[in-house]
Amino acid sequence: MAPDMKSLQGLFNWSMQFQGGQEREKPSQMSDEEYNEQKMKWLANALDTFSQVQDPAARMRQIKMALDLSSGRSNRATVGDGSHPPTGAETSGAQQPSLALSLEDEEALLEELADWVTSIDHARDLHAIGGLPTLLGLMDNNTAPSLRWRAAEVAATCMANNPAVQQWFLDGGLLPKLLGLLDAEPHGLAQQQQQQQQKVEQDGTSAAQGSSEQQQGGSHAEDGGKQHSDGELCAALQVKALLALSALIRHCKPALELFRLEGGLLRLVNLAGSPDTRVQRKALMLLQYLLAQHPQDTAPAVQYGCLGPCVQALQEARDVAAAAQKSPSADGFTLDELAQVERAGAALGLMNEAARSADGWQALKGQKMDGLVAELHVALEQLPSPEYKESVEAEQGLASRLHKALAGPLPPPAAAVAPKTDHVPASRDQKPEEPVTLTTQAGQHVSQPGDAEASQGGNKMGLCVVPENRF
Numbered sequence: 001m002a003p004d005m006k007s008l009q010g011l012f013n014w015s016m017q018f019q020g021g022q023e024r025e026k027p028s029q030m031s032d033e034e035y036n037e038q039k040m041k042w043l044a045n046a047l048d049t050f051s052q053v054q055d056p057a058a059r060m061r062q063i064k065m066a067l068d069l070s071s072g073r074s075n076r077a078t079v080g081d082g083s084h085p086p087t088g089a090e091t092s093g094a095q096q097p098s099l100a101l102s103l104e105d106e107e108a109l110l111e112e113l114a115d116w117v118t119s120i121d122h123a124r125d126l127h128a129i130g131g132l133p134t135l136l137g138l139m140d141n142n143t144a145p146s147l148r149w150r151a152a153e154v155a156a157t158c159m160a161n162n163p164a165v166q167q168w169f170l171d172g173g174l175l176p177k178l179l180g181l182l183d184a185e186p187h188g189l190a191q192q193q194q195q196q197q198q199k200v201e202q203d204g205t206s207a208a209q210g211s212s213e214q215q216q217g218g219s220h221a222e223d224g225g226k227q228h229s230d231g232e233l234c235a236a237l238q239v240k241a242l243l244a245l246s247a248l249i250r251h252c253k254p255a256l257e258l259f260r261l262e263g264g265l266l267r268l269v270n271l272a273g274s275p276d277t278r279v280q281r282k283a284l285m286l287l288q289y290l291l292a293q294h295p296q297d298t299a300p301a302v303q304y305g306c307l308g309p310c311v312q313a314l315q316e317a318r319d320v321a322a323a324a325q326k327s328p329s330a331d332g333f334t335l336d337e338l339a340q341v342e343r344a345g346a347a348l349g350l351m352n353e354a355a356r357s358a359d360g361w362q363a364l365k366g367q368k369m370d371g372l373v374a375e376l377h378v379a380l381e382q383l384p385s386p387e388y389k390e391s392v393e394a395e396q397g398l399a400s401r402l403h404k405a406l407a408g409p410l411p412p413p414a415a416a417v418a419p420k421t422d423h424v425p426a427s428r429d430q431k432p433e434e435p436v437t438l439t440t441q442a443g444q445h446v447s448q449p450g451d452a453e454a455s456q457g458g459n460k461m462g463l464c465v466v467p468e469n470r471f
Contacts, residue, residue: 056116156243231276242279365406
């Protein structure tokens with residue numbers, strides 16, 4: 001249970017008002033009218049809440065144990081792999097008893113865990129108590145989709161701006177799990193979610209925990225009191241996987257290089273064409289980062305078709321802005337319309353990055369993208385005081401910069417295009433120029449940070465090219 005801040009504030013106010021000894025059953029400065037059982041019960045609850053705040057590591061350990069014991073996942077966990085110190089029954093090899101938690105209970109535990117690990121120290125603590133194997137187990141294909149994406153969200157929160165945790169999770173095998181989430185197919189996800197809930201109920205959950213609404217379904221599944229279709233569950237998996245992937249590879253060159261080796265570029269281009277706007281936007285933003293770090297990937301990205309989703313995003317945002325100009329609404333953009341404008345911003349960011357290289361610049365000119373960008377800029381500029389002014393102004397700035405870049409007669413010189421390397425070592429003892437060993441399904445590869453030839457491996461298309469059957 002998350003801390004009740006109102007209770008903590010009340011506890012503080014009470015302690016300041018009645019400072020002094022507690023030598024008798026009630027505080028000495030408290031009158032008979034003020035002292036009653038209800039107040040003392042409130043104080044006991046506040047103190048209990050306060051005690052939980054004092055030891056977050058203990059609470060995270062409780063959550064981890066509950067998730068491990070649910071459906072017997074602890075019996076399948078790998079012990080002695082170096083990811084966490086073995087304790088208790090792990091050292092003796094004893095079988096852990098299973099614990100049948102409802103799907104809603106497991107979802108609530110993961111959401112609470114995501115709240116705890118927003119602290120960098122708590123994120124490190126989660127790894128220290130062996131939380132990574134628990135998260136990896138929850139990302140398995142046979143796990144309910146709502147648990148898989150929540151586990152990815154916890155991992156993303158742990159790694160954000162935390163180089164040491166990034167390296168720990170990379171070494172622990174997080175990337176293959178995230179790639180599995182990215183490659184999720186929508187067919188059957190809702191039925192899998194429903195079957196997972198029914199299995200837990202059959203294993204011991206009381207009938208009261210399941211409602212008649214959960215017993216129905218077929219083409220839908222229950223998640224947080226709302227039914228979701230296959231497509232919605234697939235989009236949720238991919239959105240959270242992209243979130244975790246972004247947290248893993250940003251400022252972590254080994255993770256970025258391994259992602260490229262495993263066909264990350266083609267995956268992102270494919271996801272940029274997803275029917276879900278959120279998936280498109282996150283994929284486009286991550287593509288922009290990848291091209292900034294590796295400009296040599298621009299040519300294969302264009303070849304794979306990354307400009308197609310960009311054209312669609314700009315056209316739809318232009319039409320939304322034009323419609324808003326003709327029929328302004330007092331409420332401004334709807335959420336769907338705002339999502340389209342923000343997706344266009346991600347597309348403009350990617351195209352600005354692509355325009356830095358000769359290959360990208362020529363591809364953009366070849367598709368007459370400068371005309372479409374100019375139309376979008378005009379449509380945004382003529383909006384009647386939009387509610388989301390800052391967002392629209394950001395898109396205008398990107399459109400203006402791209403239009404200027406495409407207005408010239410020649411592409412930028414190759415010498416002016418340099419990688420925007422931003423690697424942050426996981427340890428102060430690690431030097432950025434040290435070689436990094438990357439292990440993939442095909443074997444081991446070594447790349448030198450900052451060495452373009454090593455990262456390309458002698459292949460003009462870059463390491464992002466992988467066998468088609470990989471997917």
